[in-house]
Amino acid sequence: MIYVRRDPNLIPERVLRVAERAQAQLEALSPENRAAFIEKKSHVWRGFARYLAKMSYGKCWYSESDCVQSFKDVDHYRPKKQARRSDSESDDGYPWLAFSWDNFRLAAQRSNQINRDDDTDESVGKGAWFPLMQGSKQATWDDRCIADEMPVLLDPARLADVRLIEVTASGKMGPTKLCLGAADRTRVEETVKRLSLDLPGLVSARKQAMRLVQELVELFEQKRSAAEVSEATSAFISVHMPAAGQVDMLQRLTGPQQPYASAARAQLRIMGYGELCVPVEQAGAVA
Structure with missing residues (x-):
């Protein structure tokens, strides 16, 4: 999962106006007519897709995948028509957020739509799944207190949420040391499962990014060791085999434009070069 700083300046005024008109119409409808409307x-939220993509350099906000051969959905973080709170409980969700771009997240279809894990054959994908933490307030049409809710699923638009999850040495996603107790760990585990973040293809892509970082770091360390042999060797390496380019490349691999930058950052931290990582809050910035 990557942090994405949402930037309304990237969205044309005409697109925002279309959503505002749809919202005004929705507000005037009776409850039984809202879902059909x-x-x-659906063209309203689909019209935001290209601008959401600009905010994340074309990457899925959940999986960090940049696959150009697959369509990406405009997901409603809070489901617009039905919210499944558990395997046996559901309600009408958040219809008043159907046209609110603050509720939109760019999502690869395997994260957003119900599908199967190739290894376990489990049902995965977000769909309408949106449970709340025990004791959380629940917003309704008449009491739209979403700021008081405590969702289980982590939100890529919230830096505090993104700081709870990281790529582990195995290439899978797991909790960071910033998780406080079982509740935070549960949020991470449920997010990984429901957003299909550990499907085999994703894990393989992360490992590939991590291997590249490992190779570059090892090459840098070889040069560093050689430079310590003598002043003459050090001078030769500085002139003929400069390491600055490799260091720059390592840092670029952790930047927002790169797919699986979170995996590159994880590998740098594992190898003791965490200071080269672009900070998560900067990684979410749009250039």
Whole structure:
């Protein structure tokens, strides 16, 4: 998962106005007519896709995948028509957020849509799944207190949430040391499962990014060791085999434009070069 700083300046005024008109129409409808109206207006949120993509350099906000051969959905973080709170409980969700771009997340289809894990055959994918933590307030049409809710699923638009999850040495996602107790760890585990963040293809892609970082670091360390042999060797390496380019490349691999930058950052931290990582809050910035 990557942190994405949402930038309204990237969205044309005309696109925002279309959403505002749809919202005004929705507000005037009776409860039984809202779902049908929302379904009929799907072009409204789809119109935001290219601008959401600019905010994340084309990457899925959940999986960090940049696969150009797959369509990406505009996911409603809080489900617009039905919210599944558990395997047996559901409700009407958050229809008043159907046209709110603050609720939109760019999502690869395997993260957003219900599908199967190739290894376990388990059902994965977010779909309408949106449980709340025990004791959380729950927003409704008449009491839209979403700021008081405590969602289980981590949100890539919240830096505090993104800081709870990281790529581990195995290439899978796991909790960071900033998780406080079982509740935070549960949020991470549920997010990984429901957003399909550990599917085999994703883990393989992260490992590939981590191997590249490992090779570059090892090459740098070889040069560093050789430079310590003598002043003459050090001078020769400085002139003919400069390491600055490798260091620059390592840092670029952790930047926001790169797919699986979080995996590159993880590998640098594992190898003791965490100071080269672009900070998560900067990684979410749009150039």
